[in-house]
Amino acid sequence: MxxxxxxxxxxxxxxxxxxxxxxxxxxxxxxxxxxxxxxxxxxxxAFMQTNRQTISIVVAADSLRAGSVLSRKDLESRSIPVGSALGSAFESALGRVFSRVDDAVGLVLLVDTAQGDVVSHSMASDAVQPPAHYATMDVPVVAAPQGNSVGRHAILATDTGCGEGTTDDDGLCTVSSDAIILDVPHESEGTTILSCAMPAADALRVTRMARDTPLVAVSSSD
Structure with missing residues (x-):
């Protein structure tokens, strides 16, 4: 089977x-x-990173007066998104606004600036460079030229300690006939202080006068 x-x-x-x-x-x-x-x-x-690209601008950290010599504490860096309307506006203005704080430090502000205002190249100029033989000192004054006086030449005068025959029609005698104003006036203990550069001989006279009276009148020679 x-x-x-x-x-x-x-x-x-x-x-x-x-x-x-x-x-x-x-x-x-x-x-x-x-x-x-x-x-x-x-x-x-990569797409998100592109959308988040920013540009840097420099703004005033506080309200600043025309004539101020810019320092790092006066300025702040801000980042603006490239894709925003504000960013697009600043992109078109690149080259006219500062993008780095260090680039603006040491320059003289030409206009009054509010906190947060963008600082552009047209708003600042190089700091005053006095002649090498000039001395720099702070002078107590009773009056200072109005507006942006940085870089202007001034006459420093006083009404005390003048020698006989050295006073003018106003009763003042000239202490320095060519003082260059280096910065905006500032207050110190109720006295207005003006930073100036002047010939060494003038600086010695101003120092002696300031010992007797802290107030020195300033009139512009422009």
Missing amino acids: MTFFHDHGHGRIPPGPLSLRNRRRIRRARDGFAVVAIALACIAM
Whole structure:
């Protein structure tokens, strides 16, 4: 008697190796998706970074008077988004506004400036450079030229300690006929102080006069 055994699995691919191949395909697909996801994330980050680009501008940290010599404490740096309307306006003005605080330090402000105002190149000029043989000193004064007097020449005079025949029609005698104003006047203990440069001989006279009277009249010689 002949018995036939039928192998129903004949001709089929064993399940084990097929499952392994599937797992490999899935793994490769996942790796591919991961690469794509990373690429998309990088593109998104680059796009966001582009949108967040900024430009730097310099603004006044406080209200400043015309004639002030700018220092670091007077100025602040601000960042403006490039994509904003304000940023676009400043982009078109680049070259006319300061982008670094250090570039404006030491310059003389030509106009009164409010806190937060943008500082441009047209608003400042180089500081006054007096002649090398001039002496620099702070002079107590009872009056100072109005407006932006920095860089102007002035006459320093007093009404006390004048020698006989040295007074003018107003009863004043000239202590210095060529004092160069270096900074805006400032107050110190109720007295107005003016920073000036003058010939050394004039500086000695001003020093002697100031010992007797702290008030020295200033009149512009312009």
